[in-house]
Amino acid sequence: MAAAQKKTYIKKVTLSIEPSNEVAWDTNVTLRCQAVLSKQEVVQFTIYKSEDVVCTQTMSSSNDLLCPLTNLKVDNSGRYSCEVKFEDKEETSSNHELTVTEAPAPVLHINPIEATEGDEITLTCVAPEQASQLYFYRDSENIKTMKTNSTQAVWKRHVTISGTHTFHCSYGIHTVQTYYISPNSNTVSVSVKELAITPVLEITGPQKIYEGDQLSLTCSINTSLPSTSDAYLYLMEGTEHLSEGFPKVNHSLLVLDKGPADFTCELVVKRVEKRTSKNISVAELFSAPTLTLSPAEVFQEDDVTLTCRSDSYASERLNDSQLMYSLDPPQDFLYSKSNGVFYGKAPKSEINVSCVAKGKGVTKSSEISTLRPKVPVSIPEISVVGPAILGQPVKILCRSHTGSLPINYTLVKGYTPVRATTVRLASEEAVFTVESTSDLGSYKCEAKNSLKNPQLSERLIDAVTVPLSNLTMTVIPDLAEITEGGRLYLICSVEGTPPVTFKWYRSDDENPVYAVTSYSHNTQHYQIPVLSRKHSGRYRCEAANPANNIVYSDFVDIHVRMALWKKALIGGVCALGSVSALVVVLKLYFKSRRDTVDNEESSVDYTEMVNAQPADPSRERSFSKFKLIQNYLRSTMGQDRLSGLAVLSIQNEPARKFDIRQIVGEFAERKARPVPFL
Known part of the structure; x- marks a missing residue:
């Protein structure tokens, strides 16, 4: 493949x-x-x-x-x-x-290079390549920046400053990474001749000028020019524009402020500004008024006088009757007693007011003053800070609810001043410390915040708290008589001033089993209405009051004994067992005796043996009690009552020690039923 x-x-x-x-x-x-x-x-x-x-x-x-x-x-x-x-x-x-x-510099052309102030010249800056911006400079100062997308920029401007000035330009190109600034262009000099025209300012008035004098101002030019929109005159005081026009400007004004006054006549022609200024001195006609308050410390509804007055004035231009005073704003509670004097009752709230002086068209105001009528101090209250504890230092507070600060407080004992302090801030309090509580009722407090009579408080009424002592706990009933089903009272008594807070504790529990506060008594009790064996234990009482001392009673051992009916039931059961045993013994005995008699063929009658007198007299009495109870009282009682009476009869010596009244009372409480009264 x-x-x-x-x-x-x-x-x-x-x-x-x-x-x-x-x-x-x-x-x-x-x-x-x-x-x-x-x-x-x-x-x-x-x-x-x-x-x-x-x-x-x-x-x-x-x-x-x-x-x-x-x-x-x-x-x-x-x-x-x-x-x-x-x-x-x-x-x-x-x-x-x-x-x-090595980029070449731009070329600058200016036409014309000779001009007069106000003439226009043309500046042409030609760059060798397309530029982003072109910059024009006069005497090395940048005076124009032009954005462009071509190789040249043309700028026309009016020359307004006479003399010889040099101009040049440069260009800038934005590349991807940077901004390129070219070298400066050739420098071109421009000669600017001064415009042969000057504004003239004339001021007519008194030889010595005071506030309130009238001045006449004239602004014109020193040569005649045809009326044209290219030329205009402006008259100013400082930076404030007064008037304008052409070829002359007239203006009249009232001088209101003292000190130097600057006036300027300005000519604007062909964007050229020509100025002539003059400075004059203005004397004070009268001083700014001052507002005084009399008295310096005034309270609400007190008589008060406000006086408005200028300390000095030019008598050669102004007399006292030509200078008038008033309040700003006017106050309804004041009326004028004379020129510049205002009288009335001080208001209840503060006011801001100034006074105004007027004369020959000149108005001057004083600084704003605040009239703050003081509030008279109210009758002070005197009280104890915290509880007054017997044997300890006590702090006494004096306080007036109204009154302007500072307030002087004086602690008076009887008629003798003891201590004094001054409260200057709202957060402060007048607190005095006395070492003894034995004579608190003799103290008073005096408050004062003016030259008037001071205000005196009532006498100090404040109970002295006695620390607690001698706390005892009483148990009812007696310790030997505390049995199940009964009621127990633990009564705590203490010496000292209420309110007292009582608490009862068992020795095996950190928390109190009961607590109560008594506001008028020094004795309180804790009750267990139905006792049981679980209530046995060691008990004690605790007490505390505003003196902040805690006292304790001794521990008491409470032992809840068995109820009498239980004892009687147990005694009855035991007695029944004893009788049963005795019957058995007797049966055995009689049987043995019968057998003996039969063997000996005795002639003694059995019945006589049984009914023979017992050797122990107490046993006879015992049988007699049972006979009495069973035969004569049996029809009116139940088993519980029978057992109880048997125990009481047998244990008659301890029964005689019971308090019959207490037993009857408890029985009556338990068995009480409402009976309608007819």
Whole structure:
């Protein structure tokens, strides 16, 4: 089988610039593209400048593509590459940078080169190749930049400054990588003659000018020119435009401000500006007024006087009666006592006001003053900061709810000042510390923020908190009488000032089993309404009040005993067992005796043996009690009552120690039923 035909592939593509990558302006270069393939084929060569096609040709890969570039310009500078395509394959060479240097300078033409101020001249800048922008310079200062897509630019302008001036130009070209600036063109000198016309300014007025004087101003030119729109006169004071016209401008004005006044007469002709200025001095007619307040410290509704006055005035131009004063804005609560003096009652809120002085058309104002009537201090309140604890220092607060700061507070004991302080900020408080609580009721507080009489508070009324002591816990009923089903009271009593918070604890629990706060009493109790064996344990009481001291009682051991009915039941069971055992013993005994009698043929009657008197008298009494209970009371009681009475009868000595009243009371509470009252 024949061998498979090998495919052609592109090994390498190279580009070279001959004779060099950097050449002078207006020279020739050749771009050479070479391709190396695995075997000779017909391929397409393409040379690019950036993304623009420069040369392209289809030919044998054994030949080089030669692309000549003649008369290079700056615009030919850029990045070049070569691409070779064969069938569906292509390969590109590396980039080569071509730089064109030593471009010639542009040429500048100016017409005319001699002119008069206001004349128009034409500047023409010609570049050796197409430029992106053209620049015009006067005396080395760039005065015009023109965008263009041609090789030259024409600019017309009016010359407005006399003298000899030099002009030149240059051009710039955008290349792909940079922006090229050409050398400067030739320099052209232009001679500009001054326009032979000058504005004239005349000022007429008093020899010494004061504020309020009338001035007459005249603006004209020193030579006659025909009335034309190309010439115009402007009259100004500083930067303020006063008047305009041609060929003469007249203006009259009242001088209002002291100091230097600058006036200018300006002529504009053929875009040329000619100016003449004059400076005059203006004396002060009267000084700016000042506004004073009397008294300096004023309270709401107090009498107040505002005085508006100028400290000095030119008596040769103005007398005192020609200078009038007023308030700005006018105040309704004030009336004028005389020129510049205003009297009335101080308002309740602050106001901003200034005074105005007027004379001979001149108006001057004072600086704005703020009238802040002070608020009289109110009657202070005196109180204790926190609880007043017996035996500890006490802090006393004095405070007035209204009153302008600063306020002077004085702590008074009886009629004697003890301590004083001044509150200057709203965040401050007047707090005094006294060491003893024994005489708190004799303290008062005095507040003052003016020369008027101070305000005095009521006497301090604040209860003294006595720290807690002597905490005891009482148990009801007695410890020996605490049984199941009963009710238990743990009563805590303490000495000290309420409110008191009581807490009861069991020794095996960190949390209290009960807590309560008493606001008027020093005794509280914790009740367990129905006791059980689980309530046994060690109990104690804790108490606390605002004095922040905590006191504890001693531990009390609570042992909940078995209920009496349980004891009676157990006793009855035990007694029944004993009787049963005794019966068995007696039966055995009598049987043995009977057998003995039969054997001995005794003549003793069995019945007499059984009914014989017992040797132990207590046993006889025991049997007698049971007989009494069973025979005479049996029909009126149940088994529980029978067992209880049996126990009480047998254990009569301990039973006599019970408190019958307490038992009856508890019975009445448990068995109480509402009975309708008829």
